[in-house]
Amino acid sequence: MVMTTLLSKHNKKVKEDLQQMTESNGKTKISVRDLNLFYGEKQALYSLSLDIQEKEVTALIGPSGCGKSTFLRTLNRMNDLIDGVNITGDITIDNENIYQSTDVIKLRTKVGMVFQKANLFPMSIYDNVAYGPRGQGIKSKKELDKIVEESLRGAAIWDEVKDRLKTSALGLSGGQQQRICIARAIAMKPEIILMDEPTSALDPISTLKVEELIADMKKDYTIVIVTHNMQQAARVSDKTAFFLNGEVVEFDTTDKIFSVPKDQRTEDYITGRFG
Amino acid sequence: MRSFKDNVLRGLLWLAALLTIAILVTIVGYIFYKGIGLISFDFIFGDYSPTGGGGIWPMIVTTIYTIVISLVIATPIGILAAVYLQEYAKQGRLVRMIRFATESLTGIPSIIYGLFGAVFFVTTLKLGMSIIAASLTLTIIILPVIIRTTEESLKTVPRSYREGSLALGNTKLQTLYKVILPSAMPGILAGIILSIGRIVGESAAIFLTAGTVAALPESIFSSARTLTVHSYLVTQEAGDIELAAAIGIVLIVIILILNLLATLLSKILNKADY
Amino acid sequence: MARPPVEKANKRKYMLEKLSGRVFLFCALLSVISLLLIIGFVFFKGINPFVAEGYSFINFLFGDDWVPSEDQFGIFPMIVASIYATIGALIIGVPIGLFTAIFLAEIAPKKVAKIISPAVQLLAGIPSVLYGVFGLAVIVPFLQNNLGLAKGQSLIAVILVLAIMMLPTVVTVSETAIRAVPKSYREGSLALGVSHIGTIFRVVVPAAKSGILTAVVLGMGRAIGETMAVILVAGNSLIVPTSLTDSVRPLTTNIALEMGYAAGVHQEMLFATGIVLFSFILILNFVLAKISAKGGN
Ligand SMILES: Nc1ncnc2c1ncn2[C@@H]1O[C@H](COP(=O)(O)OP(=O)(O)OP(=O)(O)O)[C@@H](O)[C@H]1O
Numbered sequence: 001m002v003m004t005t006l007l008s009k010h011n012k013k014v015k016e017d018l019q020q021m022t023e024s025n026g027k028t029k030i031s032v033r034d035l036n037l038f039y040g041e042k043q044a045l046y047s048l049s050l051d052i053q054e055k056e057v058t059a060l061i062g063p064s065g066c067g068k069s070t071f072l073r074t075l076n077r078m079n080d081l082i083d084g085v086n087i088t089g090d091i092t093i094d095n096e097n098i099y100q101s102t103d104v105i106k107l108r109t110k111v112g113m114v115f116q117k118a119n120l121f122p123m124s125i126y127d128n129v130a131y132g133p134r135g136q137g138i139k140s141k142k143e144l145d146k147i148v149e150e151s152l153r154g155a156a157i158w159d160e161v162k163d164r165l166k167t168s169a170l171g172l173s174g175g176q177q178q179r180i181c182i183a184r185a186i187a188m189k190p191e192i193i194l195m196d197e198p199t200s201a202l203d204p205i206s207t208l209k210v211e212e213l214i215a216d217m218k219k220d221y222t223i224v225i226v227t228h229n230m231q232q233a234a235r236v237s238d239k240t241a242f243f244l245n246g247e248v249v250e251f252d253t254t255d256k257i258f259s260v261p262k263d264q265r266t267e268d269y270i271t272g273r274f275g
Numbered sequence: 276m277r278s279f280k281d282n283v284l285r286g287l288l289w290l291a292a293l294l295t296i297a298i299l300v301t302i303v304g305y306i307f308y309k310g311i312g313l314i315s316f317d318f319i320f321g322d323y324s325p326t327g328g329g330g331i332w333p334m335i336v337t338t339i340y341t342i343v344i345s346l347v348i349a350t351p352i353g354i355l356a357a358v359y360l361q362e363y364a365k366q367g368r369l370v371r372m373i374r375f376a377t378e379s380l381t382g383i384p385s386i387i388y389g390l391f392g393a394v395f396f397v398t399t400l401k402l403g404m405s406i407i408a409a410s411l412t413l414t415i416i417i418l419p420v421i422i423r424t425t426e427e428s429l430k431t432v433p434r435s436y437r438e439g440s441l442a443l444g445n446t447k448l449q450t451l452y453k454v455i456l457p458s459a460m461p462g463i464l465a466g467i468i469l470s471i472g473r474i475v476g477e478s479a480a481i482f483l484t485a486g487t488v489a490a491l492p493e494s495i496f497s498s499a500r501t502l503t504v505h506s507y508l509v510t511q512e513a514g515d516i517e518l519a520a521a522i523g524i525v526l527i528v529i530i531l532i533l534n535l536l537a538t539l540l541s542k543i544l545n546k547a548d549y
Numbered sequence: 550m551a552r553p554p555v556e557k558a559n560k561r562k563y564m565l566e567k568l569s570g571r572v573f574l575f576c577a578l579l580s581v582i583s584l585l586l587i588i589g590f591v592f593f594k595g596i597n598p599f600v601a602e603g604y605s606f607i608n609f610l611f612g613d614d615w616v617p618s619e620d621q622f623g624i625f626p627m628i629v630a631s632i633y634a635t636i637g638a639l640i641i642g643v644p645i646g647l648f649t650a651i652f653l654a655e656i657a658p659k660k661v662a663k664i665i666s667p668a669v670q671l672l673a674g675i676p677s678v679l680y681g682v683f684g685l686a687v688i689v690p691f692l693q694n695n696l697g698l699a700k701g702q703s704l705i706a707v708i709l710v711l712a713i714m715m716l717p718t719v720v721t722v723s724e725t726a727i728r729a730v731p732k733s734y735r736e737g738s739l740a741l742g743v744s745h746i747g748t749i750f751r752v753v754v755p756a757a758k759s760g761i762l763t764a765v766v767l768g769m770g771r772a773i774g775e776t777m778a779v780i781l782v783a784g785n786s787l788i789v790p791t792s793l794t795d796s797v798r799p800l801t802t803n804i805a806l807e808m809g810y811a812a813g814v815h816q817e818m819l820f821a822t823g824i825v826l827f828s829f830i831l832i833l834n835f836v837l838a839k840i841s842a843k844g845g846n
Pocket residue numbers: 039042044062063064065066067068069070071082
C-alpha cells in the first residue's frame with residue numbers, strides 16, 4: 001500500500017516532466033493519462049501517464065513481465081479480447097478517447113500492430129498483404145495490386161518477393177516473414193504502428209534490416225516498439241520509456257535515458273546490473 | 276520369485292492380446308466368409324425381393340438419405356455451436372450448461388433416442404414412421420460428435436491467427452470465415468466422417484422411427500429400412516445369416532473407407548502445423 | 550469529450566457481428582433444447598401411467614410378470630437381466646481389453662502395435678448389429694452344442710456378445726490413456742530397479758487410472774444400451790434368470806420388441822422402461838465417478 005502511494009507520487013513527477021517535454025516537442029499523437037489495467041484481480045499497470053509524439057519512434061524497455069506488452073495492447077484495444085480485463089484511465093489518440101468510442105475496427109485500421117512472432121496466415125504472400133484492405137471492402141484487383149506493391153516496397157521486401165507473390169507466405173525465412181507482417185500492417189495505411197519485440201525471433205542480419213526499415217518508416221508513421229535489446233532501443237528510438245512492475249519509472253529522450261538516467265533503477269537496468 | 280510373477284503377468288498380457296486379435300479376426304473373417312458368395316453387382320444395385328435372391332439397393336438408398344439429411348442439418352448447427360463455445364462464449368454458467376447438455380446427449384443410449392423420435396417426430400410432429408423422422412433423430416445423435424470434434428480442431432488454430440486478423444481491423448466474423456474455419460477444416464471434416472460412421476452403424480433408433488418397409492423409398496416421408504436394420508431383420512425374421520453377412524461386408528467396407536478418409540484428414544491437419 | 554461517431558461503413562459490420570453472435574448462441578443452445586425435449590417427452594410419456602392412471606411404480610419395478618394383455622407390467626426380470634448382462638460383460642471384457650491395451654502400449658513392438666491398434670479402432674466402428682449376427686450364427690450354436698442346451702440363446706450368450714462388442718472401445722480408450730503417461734514416470738521406476746512388468750503394473754497403470762475408468766464407462770454404456778444385437782442372442786424369455794444358461798430379456802430388448810405394436814398404457818410402460826434404463830446409466834456413471842474420485846485421493 002505504502003509502495004503504491006510512493007509510486008503514484010513518483011508518477012506525478014513523471015507527469016510533470018512530461019508536460020514540460022510536450023511543450024518543447026512536436027505534436028502529441030497518443031496521450032495516456034492515469035491508466036490502470038487489471039487482469040481479473042491482478043493489477044498489471046499502475047496509473048501510467050505518458051505522451052507519445054507524432055512521427056517519432058518510442059521504445060518501451062524493461063524486465064520481463066513488467067507490462068510492456070500489456071501497455072502496447074491497450075493502444076489498439078487488443079486486451080479487449082481477454083476475459084476479465086479491466087481498464088481505468090484515458091487513452092486519447094488525436095484527441096479522441098479510444099475507450100469511449102465503440103468503433104474498434106476504425107481504431108485498429110488506424111493503429112497497426114506487428115507481433116513478436118511473425119503470424120502470417122496460411123495463404124499466399126499477396127493474400128496476406130491484401131487481407132486487411134479486403135476486410136475493409138476493397139475488391140478491385142487493380143487497387144489491391146497497387147496497395148500490395150506499395151506496402152511491400154514500404155517494408156523493403158518487394159524485390160525479394162515480387163516474383164513469388166502467389167506462393168505461400170509460410171515458405172519465407174523468419175526475417176522475410178516479419179517484414180511481410182510489417183507490409184501487411186502498412187497496407188491498412190495506419191498512422192501508428194505498434195511493434196512487440198519484432199526482432200526477438202530473428203537473426204542479427206534480419207534484425208538490422210528490420211531496424212533500418214523502422215528508421216525509414218519514421219517519416220510516415222508514429223511507431224511504438226517494445227524491445228529487450230538495449231542497443232536496438234538506442235539505435236532506433238527517439239524516446240524511451242523504462243517500465244518496471246507495471247509502472248513507468250522514467251520516460252525521456254533516448255539520449256538522456258541512456259547517458260544520464262535520472263532514476264537509479266533505470267541506470268541499473270540499462271547497465272545490466274538488474275536482476 | 277519376482278521374476279516368476281513377472282513372467283505370469285507377461286504371459287497374461289500376451290494371452291489377452293492374442294485373444295482379442297483372434298476374436299476380432301474371427302468375427303470379420305466369418306462375416307466375409309459367409310457373405311462374400313452373395314456379393315455381386317446385382318446384389319448391390321438390385322431391387323429387394325421378399326422371396327430371396329434380390330438386392331439391397333433400396334436399403335443403400337435409404338441409408339444415403341439418412342446420412343445426407345442428418346448431416347445437412349447437424350453440420351452447420353454443430354459447427355456454429357462449437358464456434359460459439361470456443362470463440363464467442365465467456366466461461367460461465369451458460370457455457371457449463373451447454374457443455375453438460377452436449378455431454379449428456381453423448382451418453383444417451385440409442386434406444387432412448389428411438390423412443391424420443393417415436394413420440395416427438397413420428398407422433399407429435401406427425402411425420403409418421405419415415406426417413407425424415409429417423410434423420411431428425413440421427414441429427415440429435417450426431418450433433419454432440421460434430422460439436423466436440425469441431426471444438427477440438429478450433430483449439431488447434433493458433434491464437435496468433437486470430438490476433439493477426441483482428442489487429443488488421445477485421446471483425447470476429449470476418450476472422451472466422453477467412454482464417455479460422457479454413458484452418459480448422461480438416462478436423463471438422465474428420466468429425467463429419469466420424470458422424471457418418473455413427474449414422475451408418477445406428478440401428479435401434481432408426482428401427483423405431485423409420486420403420487421397416489423394404490422398398491425403394493418414394494420420398495423422405497416414406498417408411499424405409501437402412502442397411503443395419505435390414506441386416507437385423509433378415510437375421511431375426513428369416514435366419515438368413517448369409518444375407519446378413521453380405522450386408523455386413525458392405526457396412527464394413529463403408530466404415531473402412533470412412534476411417535481411411537478420417538485418418539488422411541487428421542494427417543493433413545497435423546501437417547498444417549505452421 | 551463527445552463520444553466519437555461510429556464510422557458508417559463499420560456500422561453494418563457491428564450489426565452483423567451482433568447478429569452472428571446471437572445465431573451462434575442459438576445453435577449452441579439447441580443441444581440444451583434437444584436434451585430438455587428428450588427428457589421432457591420420454592418422462593412425460595413414461596410417468597403418465599403412475600401419476601394419471603393409478604398404476605403402482607413399485608409393482609412396475611418389482612413385479613415379476615409382464616403381460617400387457619392382462620394389464621400387468623412388471624419389469625423386474627428385465628432389470629435383473631440387464632444388470633447381470635452388463636456386469637458379466639464387464640467382468641469378461643474389461644480385463645481382456647485392458648490387458649490388450651497394456652500389451653499394445655507397453656510390450657508389443659512398435660511395428661506390430663502400429664498395425665493392430667488402428668485395426669482395433671476400426672472394429673470399434675463396426676455396426677453393433679453385426680456382433681449380434683455373429684453371436685447368433687456362431688456363439689449360440691456353439692453354446693447349444695457344448696453345454697447341451699435346448700436353446701443356445703441365453704444370458705451367457707448375451708454376456709459374450711456384449712463383452713466382445715465392448716472390447717475395441719475398452720482397448721482403444723485405455724491404450725490412449727496408457728500412452729499418455731509421461732515417460733519420466735516409467736524411467737523413475739525403472740531407475741529404482743523395478744522390472745519392466747513391475748513398472749507397468751505399479752506405476753503406469755495406476756497413473757492411467759482415470760483414462761481406464763473412462764474406457765470402462767464407455768464400454769459399459771455400450772453394453773447396457775445395446776439393443777438389436779442383444780435381441781438376436783437373448784432368447785427374450787420373461788423370467789428372472791437364475792443361471793447363465795437361462796433365456797433373458799433385458800430392458801432395451803423389451804422396448805424394441807414391443808414398440809412396434811404397443812399402444813396406450815402398454816406403450817407408456819415401454820417409455821417407463823426407458824426411464825429405468827436411463828436411470829441405470831446415470832447411477833452407474835455416478836458410481837464410477839465416485840470410485841475414480843475416491844481412487845484419486
Ligand atoms: N492474459 C493474462 N492474464 C493474466 N495475467 C497476464 C496476462 N497477460 C499478462 N499477464 C501478466 O501481466 C504482467 C505483464 O505482462 P506483459 O506480457 O505485459 O509483460 P512484458 O513486459 O511484455 O514481458 P515480456 O518482456 O516477457 O514480454 C505479467 O505479470 C503477466 O504475468
